[in-house]
Amino acid sequence: MKLGVYIHVPFCRRKCDYCSFYSVPVDTLSPEGRAGLEAYTRTIISEASMRLPQLPGAVIDTVYFGGGTPSMLEPRQVENVLSSLRGWADVEPGAEVTIEVNPEDSGKVSAFRDAGASRAVLGIQTFDPGMHRAIGRSSSLCGDDHLDSFFSVKGIVHCADMIAGIPGQDRAGLVAGLDRLCSLGAKHLSVYLLSIEKSTPLASRMKPGPGAGEEQRALFEAVMDFLAGRGFSHYEISNFAIPGFESRHNMKYWKFMPYLGLGPGAHSFIDGRRIMNVTGAVEYACSGGFSYEEDVRGKNSAAVEYLMTGLRLLEGVSVGDMESRAGFRLTPGMLARIDSLEKRGLVAVSGTGVDMTVRLSREGIFLSDGVIYEIVEELL
Numbered sequence: 001m002k003l004g005v006y007i008h009v010p011f012c013r014r015k016c017d018y019c020s021f022y023s024v025p026v027d028t029l030s031p032e033g034r035a036g037l038e039a040y041t042r043t044i045i046s047e048a049s050m051r052l053p054q055l056p057g058a059v060i061d062t063v064y065f066g067g068g069t070p071s072m073l074e075p076r077q078v079e080n081v082l083s084s085l086r087g088w089a090d091v092e093p094g095a096e097v098t099i100e101v102n103p104e105d106s107g108k109v110s111a112f113r114d115a116g117a118s119r120a121v122l123g124i125q126t127f128d129p130g131m132h133r134a135i136g137r138s139s140s141l142c143g144d145d146h147l148d149s150f151f152s153v154k155g156i157v158h159c160a161d162m163i164a165g166i167p168g169q170d171r172a173g174l175v176a177g178l179d180r181l182c183s184l185g186a187k188h189l190s191v192y193l194l195s196i197e198k199s200t201p202l203a204s205r206m207k208p209g210p211g212a213g214e215e216q217r218a219l220f221e222a223v224m225d226f227l228a229g230r231g232f233s234h235y236e237i238s239n240f241a242i243p244g245f246e247s248r249h250n251m252k253y254w255k256f257m258p259y260l261g262l263g264p265g266a267h268s269f270i271d272g273r274r275i276m277n278v279t280g281a282v283e284y285a286c287s288g289g290f291s292y293e294e295d296v297r298g299k300n301s302a303a304v305e306y307l308m309t310g311l312r313l314l315e316g317v318s319v320g321d322m323e324s325r326a327g328f329r330l331t332p333g334m335l336a337r338i339d340s341l342e343k344r345g346l347v348a349v350s351g352t353g354v355d356m357t358v359r360l361s362r363e364g365i366f367l368s369d370g371v372i373y374e375i376v377e378e379l380l
């Protein structure tokens with residue numbers, strides 16, 4: 001079995017105002033903070049040593065350090081985690097090893113590469129100081145020095161995360177930022193539309209006005225058109241890559257493939273079972289305790305999830321693949337809904353029978369939540 005391994009690092013230096021993810025603030029300049037990350041790394045290794053032997057025959061072909069802010073780890077700690085994985089399972093030569101890096105850690109990228117990373121994702125979000133302040137991004141504004149130290153590292157695939165659709169964001173500025181990243185050699189760009197989540201500090205001060213949806217759409221269309229012109233394939237709603245540089249790890253989530261999640265809150269999907277480590281981050285680091293819950297799903301739940309993740313891929317989902325992976329065949333009611341969505345120009349359908357493929361149209365990308373919900377609603 002080919003296996004992806006996700007290493008969750010739910011720590012950040014400070015919380016960003018727009019972030020609704022669970023993360024715990026850690027001061028890496030303090031001895032306590034550094035000791036905490038060291039203890040955390042030991043626990044990740046210990047969890048790997050417990051769980052990987054339960055998966056005989058697993059061959060790890062992707063590893064992803066995500067968070068949180070995984071670049072707060074020392075390269076030595078990343079190396080230790082990777083060598084522990086090799087101690088408990090086969091790791092494919094040429095495995096994709098990704099680490100997310102905040103701008104203030106860009107100077108560590110060459111050491112992360114030497115520790116075994118093959119891809120680094122720079123969390124830029126915006127180059128505009130006004131937008132950076134507006135969303136309350138806690139990490140440093142990405143400047144020339146950060147870009148220099150990130151892109152000057154050879155032998156690693158350079159990727160970046162950006163945010164589009166911030167109220168008042170300048171379209172030309174957003175595209176100029178992407179242009180800069182393309183010129184520097186970025187091979188993979190994730191562009192997320194800002195979502196103002198309830199209960200975040202941002203929600204208390206930023207209310208989307210009338211026309212905000214249209215403004216976001218215009219910004220994202222500018223992103224799509226610009227990146228298509230620079231040779232990027234738009235392969236997932238928020239993800240663009242030079243062909244051949246798509247995230248193999250994230251593909252596992254969208255294609256219902258097995259992965260093991262290590263760390264508190266991390267999900268695993270193995271043999272059709274979905275398991276989550278429910279231990280709190282501090283408890284995990286301090287006591288090394290593990291506690292798991294299985295999300296038991298019926299046949300319909302697997303189908304719902306397959307469609308909700310798979311339809312995010314712009315190649316769409318095929319009926320045959322859905323049958324083999326999720327054990328489900330589209331019902332007559334769902335086929336009627338798909339037919340109606342096609343007539344409204346929101347999905348494109350090709351092929352018949354098990355070769356039938358359904359994918360979002362360009363118009364459907366902007367209404368993806370509603371389109372996907374309309375297809376799966378019958379199963380809920």
Ligand code: SF4
Pocket residue numbers: 011012014015016019020021023067068069138139
């Ligand atoms: S750095 Fe990332 S995970 Fe941490 S608070 Fe900011 S957005 Fe959330």
